[in-house]
Amino acid sequence: MSYVSQKNVMIQKITLLLILFTGFCKAQIDADQIRMAYLLKIAGDFDWEITEEPLKMGFFSNDRDFYLKYKEYVKNKSISGRPVELIIGTSAKKIHQFDIVYFEKEKINSLKENIGLLENKKTLVFTNSASDMSFTMINLYTSYDKKLKFKINSSLLRSHEFNPSNLMVILGGSDQDIFSLFEAKDSSIRTQRNRALALKKRNKMQENQLVLLENKISGIKKSLERKSEEVILKSAEIETVNIQLNKQEQHLDSITKKIVQTTSNLTLKETQIHQQEKKLRKQVGLFNQQKIALERQENKISEQDVIIAERETLLNSTQENLFYTFFFSVILLAVLMFAILSFLGKRKSNKKLELQNHTLQSTLKELKTTQAKLVQNEKMASLGMVTAGMAHEINNPITFVYAGVNVLKKELNTYNTIISKLINDTNNDTIVKDFQETSSSADQTISDIELGAKRVTDIIQSLQNFSRLNEHDLKTIELSKAIDSTLTILGSHARKKKISIEVQTPDTPIFLKCFPASINQVFVNLLSNSIDAVKENIGKIKITSQVVDRTCYIQFIDNGVGISKENITKIFDPFYTTKKIGEGTGLGLSISYNIVKKHHGNLVVQSIPHEKTCFKIELPLDFITDGKQ
Numbered sequence: 308m309s310y311v312s313q314k315n316v317m318i319q320k321i322t323l324l325l326i327l328f329t330g331f332c333k334a335q336i337d338a339d340q341i342r343m344a345y346l347l348k349i350a351g352d353f354d355w356e357i358t359e360e361p362l363k364m365g366f367f368s369n370d371r372d373f374y375l376k377y378k379e380y381v382k383n384k385s386i387s388g389r390p391v392e393l394i395i396g397t398s399a400k401k402i403h404q405f406d407i408v409y410f411e412k413e414k415i416n417s418l419k420e421n422i423g424l425l426e427n428k429k430t431l432v433f434t435n436s437a438s439d440m441s442f443t444m445i446n447l448y449t450s451y452d453k454k455l456k457f458k459i460n461s462s463l464l465r466s467h468e469f470n471p472s473n474l475m476v477i478l479g480g481s482d483q484d485i486f487s488l489f490e491a492k493d494s495s496i497r498t499q500r501n502r503a504l505a506l507k508k509r510n511k512m513q514e515n516q517l518v519l520l521e522n523k524i525s526g527i528k529k530s531l532e533r534k535s536e537e538v539i540l541k542s543a544e545i546e547t548v549n550i551q552l553n554k555q556e557q558h559l560d561s562i563t564k565k566i567v568q569t570t571s572n573l574t575l576k577e578t579q580i581h582q583q584e585k586k587l588r589k590q591v592g593l594f595n596q597q598k599i600a601l602e603r604q605e606n607k608i609s610e611q612d613v614i615i616a617e618r619e620t621l622l623n624s625t626q627e628n629l630f631y632t633f634f635f636s637v638i639l640l641a642v643l644m645f646a647i648l649s650f651l652g653k654r655k656s657n658k659k660l661e662l663q664n665h666t667l668q669s670t671l672k673e674l675k676t677t678q679a680k681l682v683q684n685e686k687m688a689s690l691g692m693v694t695a696g697m698a699h700e701i702n703n704p705i706t707f708v709y710a711g712v713n714v715l716k717k718e719l720n721t722y723n724t725i726i727s728k729l730i731n732d733t734n735n736d737t738i739v740k741d742f743q744e745t746s747s748s749a750d751q752t753i754s755d756i757e758l759g760a761k762r763v764t765d766i767i768q769s770l771q772n773f774s775r776l777n778e779h780d781l782k783t784i785e786l787s788k789a790i791d792s793t794l795t796i797l798g799s800h801a802r803k804k805k806i807s808i809e810v811q812t813p814d815t816p817i818f819l820k821c822f823p824a825s826i827n828q829v830f831v832n833l834l835s836n837s838i839d840a841v842k843e844n845i846g847k848i849k850i851t852s853q854v855v856d857r858t859c860y861i862q863f864i865d866n867g868v869g870i871s872k873e874n875i876t877k878i879f880d881p882f883y884t885t886k887k888i889g890e891g892t893g894l895g896l897s898i899s900y901n902i903v904k905k906h907h908g909n910l911v912v913q914s915i916p917h918e919k920t921c922f923k924i925e926l927p928l929d930f931i932t933d934g935k936q
Contacts, residue, residue, distance in 0.1 A: 339373055341455050342447060343380045346433055347391070349445060349457070350407055353431065353469050355387040362389050363404070367396035367418075368411035402430065409433040410443075418442060429468050444469065559729060569722065573715065580708060580756055595799060602800055602835065712756055719753070781932055784826070786817040786852055786859065793830040801838055806846030817852060819859055820930045825902045829910075832895040833863045833922050840867025840920065854928065861924040869916035878912065906930050 355362065364381075366374050374395055381391040394405070399417035402408050403424045408431070410418045415437050422442045425432070434443040444467070446458045464471055790810060801808055819826070837848045849864040870878060877883045879900040884893035903910040908926040 338449075338455060339376055340380075342373075342435070343377050345447060345455065345457060346377075346407075346409060347381060347384060347386070349433075349475070350431060351386045352472055352475060355389065355406075357388060360389065361392040362386050362406045363392050363394060364407040364409065365394055365396040365402060365405035366409055367399065367414040368409070369413055370411060400424065403428050405430060407431045407433070410435070410437075412436045415443075425467065431467075431469060432463075562726065562729060566722065566726065576715070577756065583708065599800075708756070712753055715753055780822070781820065781930070782823055783818050783820045784823050786819050786861070787812045789819075789823065789827055789830060790850060790852075792827060793834055796831060797834055797838060800835075801848075804838065804841070804843045804846060806838065806841055806843070806848065808848045808850070811849070811851045813853060817854055817859055817928075819926060819928060821906055821926065822902075825905070826926075829899040829902050829924065832899045833924075836895065836922075837863055837865040837867065837920070840869075841865050842867070857928050859924075859926045859928055861926070863922045865920055866918065867920055869918060869920050870912065870914040871916055875912060875914060879910075 350362075350364075366377065368374060374393075378393045381393055384391060396402070396405075396408070396414075399410075399414070399421040402418070402421055406429070408418075410433070412435055415434055418432070418434065419439075419442050422432075432442075432444040434446045436448050437443045437446045440446060440458060440460050441463075444460050444464050446460075448456060448458070450456050459471055459475060461471060461476065787810075790812070794808065794810070834848070834850075838846075841848065845866075847866050849862075851862045851864070853860050878896050880893075881897045882893040883897075900910050903924055903926065906926055907930060908924065910925075911923050912921065913923070914920040
């Protein structure tokens with residue numbers, strides 16, 4: 308339990324004394340107001356438990372006007388920091404429910420009857436004009452000179468844990484209380500005198516201890532002198548250690564020179580790698596030029612020899628058409644000769660002969676165009692073989708680059724381990740900083756070399772995937788990697804037109820059983836057509852894939868010019884093209900269609916002119932060859 312401080316008690320005592328002296332003043336103050344002040348200030352002179360709950364004060368009186376005045380008086384006041392809650396008492400049997408109770412003269416008899424309820428309770432009892440002090444703690448009364456005074460019952464107050472102050476005992480206590488207070492003060496004076504003698508004796512003892520302390524300080528000074536001599540000896544030892552550290556620094560300098568030499572060697576190797584990279588760039592540039600030429604001619608058929616072998620039936624039919632065309636040409640030539648021989652005798656048939664001659668010339672022109680296309684196919688087949696060989700040749704120096712990078716990594720890790728141990732032994736911040744910067748620069752250089760080699764390797768891998776010549780091996784491929792190879796090959800063409808390509812594949816990889824080179828050819832043909840169909844800067848291409856019921860669906864969607872209704876039924880026919888002469892052969896979609904059909908799949912197209920075109924490929928995941936491929 309916590310209580311108010313001694314300072315607050317003193318302020319309350321002074322306030323109480325001032326209130327008592329106001330009785331002697333001649334100011335006209337209402338008796339009820341003095342009584343209200345007495346009740347509040349005397350109650351505040353005692354110690355109360357400090358809580359946030361209000362002090363409950365029971366008011367037992369028939370004077371309702373005084374009750375209302377007092378209620379208004381205590382409205383914003385507190386005792387020991389606790390607000391006062393004034394409650395009118397209805398029955399003296401409930402006095403134990405209050406912290407403070409006040410009884411007017413007419414209610415004192417009910418207090419006598421129920422005073423026993425306050426046993427072991429901390430309840431402060433006030434009465435007004437009580438004739439018997441045995442059942443009250445503080446009694447207010449009017450003296451013979453018409454002044455309001457009070458009397459206290461010290462024993463009853465203390466029995467309920469209320470300790471009256473000395474001032475309160477003097478002003479309102481009995482003669483016995485005042486005598487007891489005097490005896491207590493006299494006893495306190497004797498106690499203070501005894502304490503003064505004890506302090507004097509204790510002071511003498513402390514002076515003796517001070518002499519002993521001075522002797523100890525003298526001994527400590529001598530000990531400090533000995534310690535100073537030991538410090539001088541230690542300083543000499545430190546000088547010796549510094550000499551050894553200088554030797555280690557010299558050794559570290561020699562190691563640093565070795566590191567600089569190693570760095571210069573690495574720089575030389577880096578220069579050599581850059582030179583090799585320039586050569587590779589030149590070769591890649593040549594390849595890109597060839598690739599641009601192929602794109603302009605709309606062929607992009609790097610494996611025509613394999614496709615022609617697979618499409619043997621189609622070529623046979625083409626040969627038959629050529630044979631029939633040749634036969635028809637011979638017949639036309641015979642007719643022409645017959646027409647020439649008949650010209651002199653048949654002038655009326657001259658116009659018919661000219662028409663036949665024009666037809667014959669058109670047929671010859673078609674034969675020449677077909678022959679040129681076949682020659683171009685042979686060139687493309689040869690180009691595929693050259694691309695495969697070039698990719699193989701480029702791959703060999705890249706292998707050496709990768710091996711060199713790995714060896715450099717291992718050597719640098721060994722150097723880093725050795726040098727870190729040496730630096731930890733010397734604790735030289737400058738050397739540590741130089742080493743960290745050199746190590747960071749070397750690591751970044753190796754990382755750049757490794758990144759460049761990886762990019763070249765990715766390009767080579769894409770070329771090798773595109774230029775496979777062994778079409779008869781059925782393999783299982785990951786679909787997303789095949790699409791990535793296609794994007795690598797045609798990426799520069801798309802970037803030149805500043806178009807966006809979006810690829811959407813499921814989180815679970817799709818594995819497709821197929822002839823990889825043929826499927827890559829289909830992807831290249833469809834993506835190349837989409838790139839050519841869209842406009843620069845605003846073109847968008849979307850590639851999606853999904854699996855439904857063991858069937859893989861791949862879509863190439865673009866926002867290009869689209870295909871008209873009259874042309875959409877002809878786009879898979881051989882040699883059919885809507886492009887200008889020399890820009891397309893008309894074989895790309897036909898070959899792609901036949902490749903998909905060979906895989907027991909389907910290739911369909913949906914188009915809205917000038918809005919959207921979608922080529923949809925349907926391929927079974929578990930493709931089984933029928934042995935006639």
